[in-house]
Amino acid sequence: MLENLTAQPADKILALMAAYKADPRNEKVDLGVGVYKDASGNTPVMRAVKEAERRILADQSSKAYTGLAGDPAFGKAMRDLVLGDAVPSERIAAVATPGGTGAIRQSLELIRLAAPNATVWLSNPTWPNHPSILKYLGMKMAKYTYFDNATREVDFDGMLTDLRKVAEGDVVLLHGCCHNPTGANLTYDQMSQVIGILQEKRAVPLIDIAYQGFGDGLNDDAQITRLIARSFENCLIAASCSKNFGIYRERTGILMAVAKDADQQALTQQTLAFLNRQNYSFPPDHGARVVSTILTDPALRADWEAELEETRNGMLALRQQLADELKRLTNSDRFDFIAHHRGMFSRIGATPQQVEEMRDKHGIYMVGDSRINVAGLNAETVPVLARAIVAAGV
Numbered sequence: 001m002l003e004n005l006t007a008q009p010a011d012k013i014l015a016l017m018a019a020y021k022a023d024p025r026n027e028k029v030d031l032g033v034g035v036y037k038d039a040s041g042n043t044p045v046m047r048a049v050k051e052a053e054r055r056i057l058a059d060q061s062s063k064a065y066t067g068l069a070g071d072p073a074f075g076k077a078m079r080d081l082v083l084g085d086a087v088p089s090e091r092i093a094a095v096a097t098p099g100g101t102g103a104i105r106q107s108l109e110l111i112r113l114a115a116p117n118a119t120v121w122l123s124n125p126t127w128p129n130h131p132s133i134l135k136y137l138g139m140k141m142a143k144y145t146y147f148d149n150a151t152r153e154v155d156f157d158g159m160l161t162d163l164r165k166v167a168e169g170d171v172v173l174l175h176g177c178c179h180n181p182t183g184a185n186l187t188y189d190q191m192s193q194v195i196g197i198l199q200e201k202r203a204v205p206l207i208d209i210a211y212q213g214f215g216d217g218l219n220d221d222a223q224i225t226r227l228i229a230r231s232f233e234n235c236l237i238a239a240s241c242s243k244n245f246g247i248y249r250e251r252t253g254i255l256m257a258v259a260k261d262a263d264q265q266a267l268t269q270q271t272l273a274f275l276n277r278q279n280y281s282f283p284p285d286h287g288a289r290v291v292s293t294i295l296t297d298p299a300l301r302a303d304w305e306a307e308l309e310e311t312r313n314g315m316l317a318l319r320q321q322l323a324d325e326l327k328r329l330t331n332s333d334r335f336d337f338i339a340h341h342r343g344m345f346s347r348i349g350a351t352p353q354q355v356e357e358m359r360d361k362h363g364i365y366m367v368g369d370s371r372i373n374v375a376g377l378n379a380e381t382v383p384v385l386a387r388a389i390v391a392a393g394v
């Protein structure tokens with residue numbers, strides 16, 4: 001049987017992780033996979049997470065199953081964190097999932113059940129795993145213009161032109177904040193225009209929100225998601241806790257589906273629980289329990305928010321330093337976009353050859369499309385990257 005297998009395409013982000021590990025150079029710089037690193041290159045366990053884990057270890061008296069949707073306390077805490085009071089809770093169906101990827105996967109499975117002929121529209125570019133999962137599931141997909149390689153900002157006119165081609169019932173995947181891989185984001189007003197078109201087309205938004213708190217702050221980063229949730233009868237929201245709680249390996253995420261009324265919510269909830277049962281039965285609990293412990297305890301929550309703010313401000317400072325350094329070296333404002341972008345990533349606009357040159361000559365690892373993970377930098381490596389960018393002729 002196994003002789004029939006053919007090699008599957010490598011995930012380019014994970015392949016880059018392996019290449020970085022195998023590079024023997026001491027001065028190498030990892031700007032690949034989206035994992036936050038502090039100034040000394042560590043990915044710390046957040047203080048509030050440590051404390052929540054200590055409490056769970058001391059107090060937990062059972063490891064029996066929770067429910068197919070996960071612990072209800074996690075569901076409620078995440079609904080509040082992401083959606084606030086944008087939509088009445090009676091309209092929201094939700095299941096805990098293994099990470100944000102699990103939430104994306106389950107959202108696509110739900111779409112496949114409810115609208116097997118729908119095309120799922122993805123921003124061009126998007127996180128490479130979006131098209132990969134869609135292809136694996138045999139679903140129809142299309143791309144809408146998103147990024148202007150010349151300005152390194154959103155090509156808004158191009159985006160609107162393409163979204164006008166969306167058919168009734170199609171699904172449009174939007175990044176809630178901190179667009180991955182580009183770092184370029186829509187303003188609230190621009191998103192209102194997008195919403196107008198999608199309403200006219202009777203399309204269904206699917207929001208991937210994996211970096212809430214990494215852009216303009218916890219609340220600000222949720223505004224676009226809340227606006228969309230308020231504006232449609234149905235929408236799907238895949239949220240990840242990997243980054244903002246720093247619990248990558250615990251696989252903690254949630255899929256929320258906004259239904260038009262309580263009856264539709266009940267049917268959707270039952271379907272989501274069914275999908276969890278088919279794919280992995282009960283979702284992982286530890287990370288979810290850490291998250292709900294933090295979000296429901298005012299002191300722990302305040303400490304988590306403070307540490308998240310330090311993280312966010314650290315990334316903003318690195319962005320500014322890199323933009324300033326490039327301004328000094330090039331005597332131009334060509335790279336100012338790096339300071340405007342938000343989140344962990346920026347696509348800097350280098351060609352694949354230039355990306356390769358920076359890796360070979362300077363040991364700088366970025367994704368082949370020239371996405372850098374800003375959190376992989378520190379005050380010492382920013383000038384190294386800036387010089388490499390200039391030397392490669394970006």
Ligand code: LMR
Nearest residue numbers: 013032033034035127180
């Ligand atoms: C990334 O884009 O680097 C992260 O979302 C990690 C991943 O799983 O690809």
